[in-house]
Amino acid sequence: MIDEFAKDSLHQRLRRDREALLWKLDGLSEYDARRPLTATGTNLLGLVKHVATVEARYLGEVLGRPSPEPLCRWQDSDGSDQWAAEHETREQIVGFYRRTWEHSDATIGALALDAPGRVPWWPEPHADTNLFAVLVHVLGETVRHAGQADILREGVDGRTGMRAEHEQPVDEEARAAHFAKVEQAARAAVRIDEVRGGSGGGMR
Numbered sequence: 493m494i495d496e497f498a499k500d501s502l503h504q505r506l507r508r509d510r511e512a513l514l515w516k517l518d519g520l521s522e523y524d525a526r527r528p529l530t531a532t533g534t535n536l537l538g539l540v541k542h543v544a545t546v547e548a549r550y551l552g553e554v555l556g557r558p559s560p561e562p563l564c565r566w567q568d569s570d571g572s573d574q575w576a577a578e579h580e581t582r583e584q585i586v587g588f589y590r591r592t593w594e595h596s597d598a599t600i601g602a603l604a605l606d607a608p609g610r611v612p613w614w615p616e617p618h619a620d621t622n623l624f625a626v627l628v629h630v631l632g633e634t635v636r637h638a639g640q641a642d643i644l645r646e647g648v649d650g651r652t653g654m655r656a657e658h659e660q661p662v663d664e665e666a667r668a669a670h671f672a673k674v675e676q677a678a679r680a681a682v683r684i685d686e687v688r689g690g691s692g693g694g695m696r
Contacts, residue, residue, distance in 0.1 A: 495605045502627050503600050509634045510593060512654045513543060514586065516641040520648065526576050529644045536644055537582060538575035539637045544589035545573050550630050551596035555609040555623060559595055561588070600627065 516536055517525050525537045545564055552559040564573055576585060605624040612619060646652050650667075653659040 498624070499600065499605050499627070502631055503597075506627070506631050506634060507593075509631070509638050510543075510589075513540060513634060513638040513641055514589065516638075516645045517582065517586070519651075520645075522582070524648050525582060528575075529647060533571070533575060534640060534644065535575055536641055536648075537585060539641050539644075540589055541576060541580075541585045542574045543634055543637050544585065544592050546633050547596055547630050548588075548592045550611070550626050551592075551599050554611050554621070554626055555599055555603060555607065557595070557599045557602075559592065561591070596630075599623075 517540065520536065526535055528535050541564070548559045548563055551557075576582070600623070603623045605622065605627075607623045609621050609623065609626055610619055611621055611626075614621070642652065642654075650662045650664075651659070
């Protein structure tokens with residue numbers, strides 16, 4: 493009973509966070525969906541491509557149920573699994589992610605949490621694993637990258653929220669006031685630290 497509850501809980505959270513990640517592409521131009529938004533080139537469509545590939549491998553071949561379609565290369569030195577080449581369309585990448593969901597969902601439904609798996613790129617003795625550990629790992633990857641997408645999307649057009657139904661109109665005045673309050677608290681903390689003789693460093 494507890495195993496089924498745990499599997500269902502993890503699976504429901506994974507479904508929710510998949511949608512949260514994908515929603516971050518909604519309404520973006522082709523350029524904004526693809527362009528590098530950090531010094532290391534992190535971009536929104538690339539996050540979707542990467543997470544789709546991670547899920548396809550972990551909830552596929554690792555558990556003896558490989559993806560029915562060819563997978564893109566990943567973990568290359570140029571990070572090619574984390575950005576979209578010019579010939580790769582948004583529809584192709586999103587479509588691949590959604591098909592991966594279907595395959596993963598079937599795997600999760602068919603296997604028990606203790607079903608064995610093997611991750612050959614994990615160091616021994618951790619390479620031999622099971623569905624529970626794999627599901628937790630994939631969920632962690634999805635949550636992490638969905639959080640990155642939150643920040644990236646806010647930087648593009650100010651849009652925030654986990655899902656469409658949670659989105660609120662942008663109140664620029666309220667945001668500016670909140671920003672100023674946080675900035676003021678940060679500067680005040682530095683002054684207090686200096687009085688105490690702390691080593692936190694001064695303001696820039």
